Amino acid sequence: MVRVGVLGVGSMGQNHARIYGRLRTQCDFIGLYDPDFERASSLASMYNTKAYSNMDELIDQVDAVSIAVPTKLHYEIAKKVLNYKKHTLIEKPITTEIDDAVFINNLAKENNLVLQVGHIERFNPAVQELKKIIDSEDVLAIDFKRLSPYDPRTKDTDVVQDLMIHDLDIVKFLFPNLVFHQIQAVGQSPITKNTADYAQVLMHEPNLMISLTASRITEEKIRTISVHTRHAFISADLIERKIIVSRRTSVSFENERNSSYRQESIIERVYVPNYEPLQVQLESFLDCVSKGGKPLVTGEDGLYALSMVENIRQKIYL
Structure with missing residues (x-):
């Protein structure tokens, strides 16, 4: 069972939470974080999980996260998650800057972590x-x-x-x-x-x-x-x-x-x-985390698209 969390509960993050709430045989949905704690709490109650007011506390409790924050925050949050040595699925685009995407890819490789980019198509x-x-x-x-x-x-x-x-x-x-x-x-x-x-x-x-x-x-x-x-x-x-x-x-x-x-x-x-493509995407991510496989959409693929x-x-x- 992969312990998983969601960072960011905007429109895409809410869908990640919905799917993780459904995949109870593949993952333990530990919780979610959003600067709007009230919104996070409301969503957490829907999927029988916990809302965190501190991002670092949630990251520390999981094996893997979905990053669904605004694009401008992708780099800093992905860097934080990977430095915690947690597997990462980051919504597209991987980052806003190419140099940042290169850094994120290298950091994932150095720590032998799964880095998947959410090119859902x-x-x-x-x-x-x-x-x-x-x-x-x-x-x-x-x-x-x-x-x-x-x-x-x-x-x-x-x-x-x-x-x-x-x-x-x-x-x-x-x-x-x-x-x-x-x-x-x-x-x-x-x-x-x-x-x-x-x-x-x-x-x-x-x-x-x-x-x-x-x-x-x-x-x-x-x-x-x-x-x-x-x-x-x-x-x-x-x-x-x-x-x-x-x-x-x-x-x-x-x-x-x-x-x-x-x-x-x-x-x-x-x-x-x-x-539903998103469900298959998240199932694939969890499978890569638990078995050590290669994602269908790698960090290098995200860098190529960017x-x-x-x-x-x-x-x-x-």
Whole structure:
């Protein structure tokens, strides 16, 4: 049984608490901490755990923590937790600065600790199934769209760090050994004026093109991945968790009356399991802590995603 705690009970931290409260066979949910002790106490009573007014006291009592505090606090709190020699799951992005992310990774390695970053889309069943499909395909191009209405809570960051970072991590998951040297990026700031609210990125190598669009000025929430391969077109909806594969074919059929017809394409509707990605993410984290395994999303993966974000930002804000 892994003794676990949650640091920060905003919208994401509340979900971590909900899941840990459910995983009683895998963990002992020791408690949670938030500067708003009243809010922490209310949540603790819901999940039969304890609210702590002192962060250090909670960290001292556990084997592992989820860090779900505001991004600007990720570095200092992760450093504290790792110096206590506790396993850590930190929400995305890993930190705000690349140097801080490097330090956090090194600290986890020095202390032989699990460091997992909360890029939850890797645990989306549609993404998992999509990878299985394209691993056997000759992929030519992929188009990512991650569009949302404006949320005032994200005003302090741009759409690349807030939204596009998810798809940058999915690219890493789908093509773990690919390094893009050619990247073009543009952005617009119609709402916040000084940070990009809409961004488009094109990454290309000789045999593969990847386009990414992220928006927080779109009224409809859209999360799609379109894959063009040499012999098929694959469409994945990450919200509906549906995948459709359209394959080119040219097959003729004749019946007993000597009439015939030609089938020029085949449509496959892929079965996608129905489960909550966050629960699978936390189950995976607890499993790594108890068995000493490697997380699906490592600290290095978090550093890669942050580095890609900074590369794209530099091109947008030139």
